[in-house]
Amino acid sequence: MTSGFSHEACLKSLKASVQKDVASHNDDSVIEFTNAYQSLPGLDADKRTAADQSIKNLIADDIHQILKSEQTNVGVVKRAIRIISFAVNVAKHGMCSPSLPFSLLGDVLDCLTLDLCDPVFCFIEERVATWKSTQFYTAGKNHLLRMCNDLLRRLSQAQNTVFCGRIQLFLARLFPLSEKSALNLFSQFNSDNVTIFNSNPSQSILKNEKNAQSDKDPPTLNQKPQKDELWLDGGANDMEVDQTDLDPSKNRDEKKSENSLIVDFELYSSIWSLQDIFRSPLQCYTTESWEKFAKNAETVFRVFDSFKLDKQHFLEEQPHKAYFAKFLTSEKLIDLQLNDTMFRRQVLCQFLILFQYLLGTVKFKSASAMLSDKQTKWIGESETKIYALLEETPPNGKHFAAYVKHLLEREKYWISWKNEGCPSFIKVREPDSQKKDAPEEVQSPPAKRRKTADVSKPKKSTIAQDFVLGKPLGMGSPELTRLWELCPDNLAACKSEKRSFLPTLEGFFAEGIELMDPKNMVEEEYMSYNDPNFQWRALRLLSQRSPLFFASQPAQMQFKVVSQYLKGIMKKLSEEFPQNAPETAEVVPENGEIDKSMEEEPPRDEQREEGEDIDEGEEDGDDDEVLEDDQFDNEDALLNDDSQQEDGDSADEGLLEATVPGDSLSSDQVTTIAQKLGKEWEKLAPLLGLNSKDIAEIRGDSEDVILRARQTLVTWQDRKKENAKRPALVQALTKAGMEDLAKEFGGN
Structure with missing residues (x-):
């Protein structure tokens, strides 16, 4: 610690300057903080430490005020965002640690509710260019990744789908395409995602039809519901029912549509048993698991094919509302789920993703993981059935099936890219020295040499020699020779007015x-x-x-x-x-x-x-x-x-x-004024008629203050047109307190 430096006095002075700048909305200029920082004695390392602590204390006070308040205090959140924006500009000037803004963002997000996290994340989204700059990227990429992962753990993928998607898109914009931290390089599966359902027939509320029907027969059609049976109706309106209607002890209405079937325990078990194969596809390479999987898949295909959803219900235009449901495994809900379009599509798409993995070439797949010809043929036939079922599933079945097929085709390119070791998409040109050191078989063949003339034959004169000696020139054909000799002076011919x-x-x-x-x-x-x-x-x-x-x-x-x-x-x-x-x-x-x-x-x-x-x-x-x-x-x-x-x-x-007629401004004069304005352009912008939205757009377009100043003047010229003259600019400069520049420009 250097002599004359007091940490407590430094904290107090810097905290007061931060409060003044934030209160006066000087987040970009940080004038008060810069003056206080430069007036303090001591080393820069000590002053940066004090600056970090002073800004953290202000954020801590705001967080404490939010937690103490029972109501949602949006104003305090906005003030915390201004303090973080202030810390970003201070870090750009080198007066605090580059990692300070990310540490503050992490503390704020950890202490806020999900409703208040949205404006904070909007602040993070809008400054992707700042986070990707050289000054902040190395210090903040791990902090941002940790913050986003913590938010994803707190959010529900079913209820907060849009927020989760925004986080994923932000990470995709932040990290380069060659970043491998988010890639599943070794093709590992999420084996912890276990689907729990009732696998004991004796505890089921559904009727067990195992002994009543053979496996080859489809589910019974056009029968009256018996006790312990659930009927599946073709109308999609049955999705909206009360819990009391799901009681199996009560009989359904006797009038059922002709296309109705009984949901038994075998069908319930076949549907939910497939999730274990989807969770761990390597089970398909064992004979016992494959036979069970194929049997359950055929059952599901028969049910989906025999029981069609009512397309008439989906003809009415419905509001586009994206909702990604988390389906439950209750036996009371199976008949409703089979009436749900999203449930059918999700199960069928899971089949297609599994088949692409089984048939594709994966780098880290073991050598023993091979399918037989019979299994490959069955997968091909099943894919045809699945696409047919997707096309028949309303609404817009054909469009949805074509989109899924296109998506899986694109996925093959990414699989191939990952098999090749995820090479960079930016190709670097090899230096000439490496080309010389390359082996002979890699080097390109030498260029063919022209054949030399026979010495015994008389040497013919060239066209250039004939031209110098004044001999008639032969241009290869009589017509070309005639055209060449039309004008003896070629330069005069090129300057001819006829051309x-x-x-x-x-x-x-x-x-x-x-x-x-x-x-x-x-x-x-x-x-x-x-x-x-x-x-x-x-x-x-x-x-x-x-x-x-x-x-x-x-x-x-x-x-x-x-x-x-x-x-x-x-x-x-x-x-x-x-x-x-x-x-x-x-x-x-x-x-x-x-x-x-x-x-x-x-x-x-x-x-x-x-x-x-x-x-x-x-x-x-x-x-x-x-x-x-x-x-x-x-x-x-x-x-x-x-x-x-x-x-x-x-x-x-x-x-x-x-x-430039009269007092009009030329482009060169605008550039000269912008260079002299510099960071003072924001004082001049309101006096030229620019509103806060215009100033925000100019600030977001570029980090260079000279470009911002020039864009301000050009926008003023574009809007005022003939009124954008020298006297008006001189008057605005004088009102902004830049008398020296006004005199210098007015004199010119």
Whole structure:
């Protein structure tokens, strides 16, 4: 312990700073805590220990308040979540242990009820990217795995199915695909899952039909119920009955449907005896267990096949409510379970999963675990029966059967992947040194060498040598030679105007501009700028005919859709075109002559100097126009050709000033302001009209404060459009207390 450091004083100071930051909602900035931490004497290790303890004490106080209160205190839970969020940001700055947030989460979840655990787990779900970062992943992955497993033990898979699924999905997002901690690598079975049912016929309330019927005969149909017998009805409405109706001593109604059967002890025992095989499939490789399993399976198949569920009952649309039942083994419930669609599907799917294991190749299956040809044939026939039964089971039987088949086919790929030792899905490129050290049989064969010319034969001159010496060139065929010799100067041939097939701007946009004329009364949906094909060709043409088109766009226009963008461009071009513009698009003729009339037209600035009275109000356009014309004031060179822009360097130097009309902000200026704002962007965001939801979305999109600041400014520009000017930003900066930045930016 260093001299001057007091643990108690440090705890008191840090705890007070944490309370101030949490109360003022400074979870991200941690200003008070940072100032208190830096002002304390001592080593960083001692101060981090004190910081951990101070935050733990606050969480302990909140937990004690929750346990002491008899009512559900949601506010205290939200405050505990804010403290944990505060601990995450403190850990990012290195002022506490990286494992502290996970320790706090574990303590809170252990002390809360399941209802209050849901908002805490939502906090964990939303920060998967934070937990997967380098700073937290190593320190917290075991804590998170332990927390999730503890929650799964407390939750009921039948009543809290959605919550359990969210936990499984969170773990799948947290851990990489190559993580083997959740894999059953050795193909072990859950032998502890024992199904307890009545296996003693003498203690059964059901009638024992073993001596009355042979095993080959199906259950008795169209008989009247006797004493100690349960009738199975085809109507699914029998599921809703009282416990008094299950008393076997009372007779059922005498009127039964024609499709009814007696549920005896043999059927009950056959159904629940199968669960022992499903629990431990290795029993199928013994003769005695296999014969018993096959006999019980055939009984179940006969019952499901002979007794059909009433499809008419499932034709009515029912609300989609997912419920995964835990079926009980009571003898009084067996007739209701056979009327249940989910019970039938669960038993049949268990058969399919078992058959896939028995027929598949499993790495850790012993060599003696082999099926005979007779058993393999029986499994194939049984699979056909099962899929037929699934298709007949309402509702949507065919769709459900196809989905199960597809799911089992996909499972084969995962089994194959596990048999291969679970290789990583990320392939690493081998260095060249390993390829050289590889054995000869692994290396690729050497490349074939070209055959050398015969020395005795006279050597032929190459085309390059003939070209240098000025000899006639042979290109391989007379036609190619003729085409090559059409123009002796290849460079001049490439620059020929005959090779230019681009239409002029005036000829291409003339038809679209004519459609935009209000006199023609053309509906909006039929305008040329709404055609995707026209949009693509227009942008390509503008990029070739006028390079200033892309270089001189104001910041407000960067988020316009293409149709609106071209609409404004075409309005501007209509002012540049002469009054006798052609109606159809013109293509450069074959002789290469291009109409230069547009290039000879004096610029608009010269027209104003000559005395033309131009109404500024007309140039600004109407309020309902998509793009303001003042955004195109620097677009006078749209019709100019590339040849008119020889002074490239001088134009680039003043590009920023020339392309931003008035007080508009360019993209470069927005980036510069964002770099100087930094973490102060949250103070500026509300003054720019952004609400708390917008700020939360910006905070969640990126961890970089500069990117957050730039996204804030861009969102402001996108919403305010033409009102997003320099004076408005300077005013907002001044209100936020950033006078220096406001003066610096206002002066520019």
